[in-house]
Amino acid sequence: xxxxGDELVPEGGTSHARVWPVSAVWGVLAGASVLGFLxxxxxxxxxxxxxxxxxxxxxxxxxxxxxxxxxxxxxRPLRLMMAAWLAAVTALLLGGFLAT
Amino acid sequence: MTARVDTxxxxxxxxxxxxxxxxxxxxxxxxxxxxxxxxxxxxASEVAGYFRTNADNVRLGMVVAMTFxxxxxxxxxxxxxxxxxxxxxxxxxxxxxxxxxxWTTITVLIPTSxxxxxxxxxxxLPDWMIQMLYDMAWLLIDLAYAVTSVQMFALGxxxxxxxxxxPLIPKWLAWYGIWVGFMFIAECLMPYFRNGxxxxxxxxxxxxxxxxxxxxxxxxxxxxARAITRIEQEQEQVPGA
Amino acid sequence: xHDLTDKLRPGAEAAHDAxxxxxxxxxxxxxWVFIFADMCGFAVFFLLFMAGRMENLALYESGRELLDLRxxxxxxxxxxxxxxxxxxxxxxxxxxxxxxxxxSLWLTLIVGMLFAVSKGIEWGxxxxxxxxxxxxxxxxxxxxxxxxxxxxxVIGVGVLLVLIGRCDKPIPQADKLRWIESGGAxxxxxxxxxxxxxxxxxxxxxx
Numbered sequence: 444x445x446x447x448g449d450e451l452v453p454e455g456g457t458s459h460a461r462v463w464p465v466s467a468v469w470g471v472l473a474g475a476s477v478l479g480f481l482x483x484x485x486x487x488x489x490x491x492x493x494x495x496x497x498x499x500x501x502x503x504x505x506x507x508x509x510x511x512x513x514x515x516x517x518x519r520p521l522r523l524m525m526a527a528w529l530a531a532v533t534a535l536l537l538g539g540f541l542a543t
Numbered sequence: 544m545t546a547r548v549d550t551x552x553x554x555x556x557x558x559x560x561x562x563x564x565x566x567x568x569x570x571x572x573x574x575x576x577x578x579x580x581x582x583x584x585x586x587a588s589e590v591a592g593y594f595r596t597n598a599d600n601v602r603l604g605m606v607v608a609m610t611f612x613x614x615x616x617x618x619x620x621x622x623x624x625x626x627x628x629x630x631x632x633x634x635x636x637x638x639x640x641x642x643x644x645x646w647t648t649i650t651v652l653i654p655t656s657x658x659x660x661x662x663x664x665x666x667x668l669p670d671w672m673i674q675m676l677y678d679m680a681w682l683l684i685d686l687a688y689a690v691t692s693v694q695m696f697a698l699g700x701x702x703x704x705x706x707x708x709x710p711l712i713p714k715w716l717a718w719y720g721i722w723v724g725f726m727f728i729a730e731c732l733m734p735y736f737r738n739g740x741x742x743x744x745x746x747x748x749x750x751x752x753x754x755x756x757x758x759x760x761x762x763x764x765x766x767x768a769r770a771i772t773r774i775e776q777e778q779e780q781v782p783g784a
Numbered sequence: 785x786h787d788l789t790d791k792l793r794p795g796a797e798a799a800h801d802a803x804x805x806x807x808x809x810x811x812x813x814x815x816w817v818f819i820f821a822d823m824c825g826f827a828v829f830f831l832l833f834m835a836g837r838m839e840n841l842a843l844y845e846s847g848r849e850l851l852d853l854r855x856x857x858x859x860x861x862x863x864x865x866x867x868x869x870x871x872x873x874x875x876x877x878x879x880x881x882x883x884x885x886x887x888s889l890w891l892t893l894i895v896g897m898l899f900a901v902s903k904g905i906e907w908g909x910x911x912x913x914x915x916x917x918x919x920x921x922x923x924x925x926x927x928x929x930x931x932x933x934x935x936x937x938v939i940g941v942g943v944l945l946v947l948i949g950r951c952d953k954p955i956p957q958a959d960k961l962r963w964i965e966s967g968g969a970x971x972x973x974x975x976x977x978x979x980x981x982x983x984x985x986x987x988x989x990x991x
Contacts, residue, residue, distance in 0.1 A: 465875070469868040473861055476982075480857040483987040496987035504976045511871045511972045518809040521816055528823055532830055532980060539834030540988055543841045703814070714814030722821045728935070732928060735918065740832050741928065751828065 468510040475499045493540050501533040547781050548628070553621055553771050560618030560764040564757050566611040567651075574604025575658055578753075580681060582744040583737040587670035594665040594673050601662035605655045612651040618764065619644020619694060625770045626701045628777075629711055636701040643694025650687035654680035681743045682734060688727035691756070695724030698763075711770040716763060723755045810874070811965035819973045822936070826977050829932075833925050833984060840921065845990040847922030850915070855906045856986040859899055860978060866896040867975040870968050873947075877964045885964065886951040892971065893944045896937070903934055926985060933977055940974050943967045 479499040482492035508514050508529070514522050572578025576597070581590050594601060623641045630636050657680035661673045702710065702717035710717075732741040733748045740746040809816060837844040873888035907927075910916075917927045947967045950960055 462875075465868050465872045468871070469864060472864045476857060476860045476864065476979075479983065479987055480853060483853055483989055489989040489991040493988045493990075496983045500979050500983035503979050507867065507972055507976045507979070511867050511975070512969050513810050513871075513874070521809050521820075524820055525823075528820070528827065532827055535827070535830055535834055536980075536984060536988075539838055543838050543990070714812065715817040716814075718814040718818040719821065722818045726825060729932070736924075739921070739924075741924075746832065747828065751825075 462513055463510055468506060472503050472506060475503050494537065497533060497536045497540065500536075501529060504529055547778055548624075548774070550624075550771055550775055550778070553624055554768060556617045556621035556624075557764055557767050557771065558618075559614040559621070560767075561761040563611055563614035563618060564760045566614070567608060568757070570604040570611075571608040571655060571658075574600045575608070575655075576601070577658075579749050580744050581677065583678070583742050587674035590677050591665065591668070591670035591673040594661050594677075598662045598665050602659060605659035605662065608655045609652055609659070612648050612655065615651065616645045616648035618760070619647070622698060622763070622767055625711060625767055625774065626698060628770075628774050629705045630701045634701070636697045639697035640694055640701065643690055643692075643697060646687075646690035647694060650684060650690055654684040657683070685730045685733050685743060685748065688730045688752075692724035692727050695720045695759075699724070711773060712763070712766050716766055720759060720763065723759050726755060727752060811967075811969050812962055815966040815969060819969055822973065823977070826929075826933075826980070829925075829929050830980065830984060833929070836921050836925065837988075841990055843920055844922045847920065847926065848986065848988065848990075850910075851926075851986050852906065852909075853986050855902055856982050859902050859906075860982045862895060862898045862902060863975045863978050866892050866899070867972055869895060870971045874964055874968045877951075877961050880957060882951045882960070886948060889944055889948045889951065889964075893941065893948070896941065896944070896971075899937060900934075903930070929981060930985070933974070933981060936974050936977070940971050943970055 476499075479496040482495045486492070487495065505526075508522075508525050514525060516522050568578060574597075576593055581593070620641055622644070623637050626637050626640055627634075657676050661668070661676040661680075665673055699717045699721035702712040702720075703714060705711055729741070729747055730752065733743050736742040736745070738745075741748050743749060869888045869892040873885045873892060876882075876884035876888055907930075910923075915923055917924055944967065947964055950963055953960070
């Protein structure tokens with residue numbers, strides 16, 4: 444699919460990344476942030492609120508990686524490394540929280 | 544790059560980097576009880592006791608460490624010679640890479656002399672004085688981080704400006720060096736903590752900081768050696784004597 | 785957000801297929817080493833904090849209760865908005881719309897600077913109420929981790945200024961694009977690290 448900016452793609456490079464509109468991404472990220480805040484402010488019991496906050500953070504980071512950074516799964520191994528980092532950090536926060 | 548260069552001694556100087564790290568680890572690190580160091584909240588009697596009991600080992604470690612300290616500077620000059628083939632010979636980046644390596648040599652020499660002083664006649668010194676010498680050495684070797692950061696940033700900037708299709712030094716290694724030089728800034732926290740991750744013996748300010756730097760040296764020396772080979776091959780294209 | 789939608793032109797706004805470099809990931813391949821190494825460094829910070837929290841929950845919770853969650857949320861929204869403008873700048877650069885990219889980069893910077901204001905207010909409030917680096921372990925980690933994050937932010941501001949300058953320079957478009965993609969990746973890293981810090985420091989309310 445040709446379009447503006449094709450001249451910037453070196454010869455032989457024709458792969459494309461599918462991305463959402465920026466404002467849509469922002470809307471989802473902002474909404475998730477406000478939701479996490481409301482949970483922490485008392486909208487839900489503490490345990491549920493904290494778990495929700497951690498999972499929402501993981502969701503947001505994944506969205507930033509895929510939509511803002513535009514790292515796609517075909518960008519292995521980098522995308523795998525980022526996913527592993529996110530999984531490890533999420534597990535760390537969840538495990539650390541649930542252990543107390 | 545059109546002038547021919549004489550690459551004799553470049554390789555020998557280059558391998559001084561890994562030699563420095565090996566000697567530093569064994570002599571300063573193990574013999575001198577610096578890998579890891581006594582935590583700041585260790586009692587003075589514990590530190591002094593080690594120096595009195597192991598004075599000969601500490602003296603030996605520091606004597607050899609001081610003798611081999613210039614090896615780091617020599618290695619730095621080898622890196623700078625290769626860097627001259629990337630940016631122009633008189634580039635400020637080359638000069639900063641050289642002087643950063645030279646400064647680092649000084650900031651290794653001086654603190655090792657403090658540890659050596661503590662081991663010279665420990666039986667005659669009070670516990671607190673030996674601890675103070677130990678502290679003084681660590682405060683200097685840690686807080687002098689910026690001189691090494693200068694070297695690492697200059698090298699990184701130079702390597703990233705390589706116009707070759709295949710750079711002499713890979714871009715990932717250039718970025719890694721820049722990251723390590725930047726990470727050193729966490730040492731600014733070290734004087735404020737007697738225990739924990741930010742103390743001189745802590746997870747961040749000892750284990751991570753020293754390992755990421757000590758790992759950088761042999762890896763860069765390896766790639767620098769390959770770069771020297773490529774420069775020699777490039778030389779064969781240059782007309783001249 | 786009304787103003788944000790108004791400013792977007794259809795070309796940059798709509799979902800589209802964004803051409804990626806032939807080497808794969810956006811930006812310079814080496815800069816991702818820096819980014820990933822930095823993220824790993826912060827992962828160690830998160831580990832230190834959670835380990836400390838497990839050992840002294842009451843201390844950490846008492847510290848967390850003194851944090852202003854609204855300021856934390858504001859910081860998050862500021863960086864996410866700034867990140868949105870950065871993402872738009874990259875897409876405009878891919879379309880060779882350097883005028884648009886430059887404007888978006890300026891907006892990234894201006895909105896981003898609100899983060900500095902917010903952090904200044906937050907730290908200032910804490911310091912003036914006697915809470916410092918050595919108050920207790922929670923506050924040590926709070927100041928150190930948000931401080932190091934802020935250092936990354938400051939570097940990001942410098943990167944943005946360089947990118948803004950590069951938009952007008954007569955250098956090959958592919959080079960300009962690589963610079964903007966690389967700088968954008970760094971800026972988004974600053975953003976995503978804050979997302980984790982916000983959750984970890986502010987939102988983990990103890991049961």
